[in-house]
Amino acid sequence: MKSRITVDGEPLPFVEGQTVAAALVAAGRVAWRTTRVGGRPRGVFCGIGVCFDCLVTIDGTAGQRACLVPARADMTVRTREDGDE
Template sequence: MNEIIIDGEPLPFVEGQTVAAALVAAGRIAWRTTRVGRRPRGVFCGIGVCFDCLVTVDGSDGQRACLVPARPGMAVTTGEGGDA
């Protein structure tokens, strides 16, 4: 099975899944918090219109997890406890 690295931990994914789909499949429905109020966010629209699912992918921040195809070995940093 393929794996991506989420916050330093391996996470399996199925070929064709986005980063958001892999996170949700693993039971993570939120992976960042808002600046104001620190409210949890994850997938909202799922089509790249909103900014709720932002993550950092291989050092590039502000990536929409619902649009980024998961690739073996990619490093993803979430904004759990802060902003991505």
């Protein structure tokens, strides 16, 4: 059964056990922020929490690595593309 998180104000389905990054990629969002210099798109790079390419704001806490945080029902996620940070 799929639950939903809210990403940039829109509902996004996820499967139990997925990380926020996995839910974003499964929904076709492979990039959700851009680099400071050059504005290059970023999303999941390493997938194990070593880099900082997949940063999002989760439930008001900025700088969370989407690849490490398990998705849970009613979670609110904001990306930098949504004007965060």
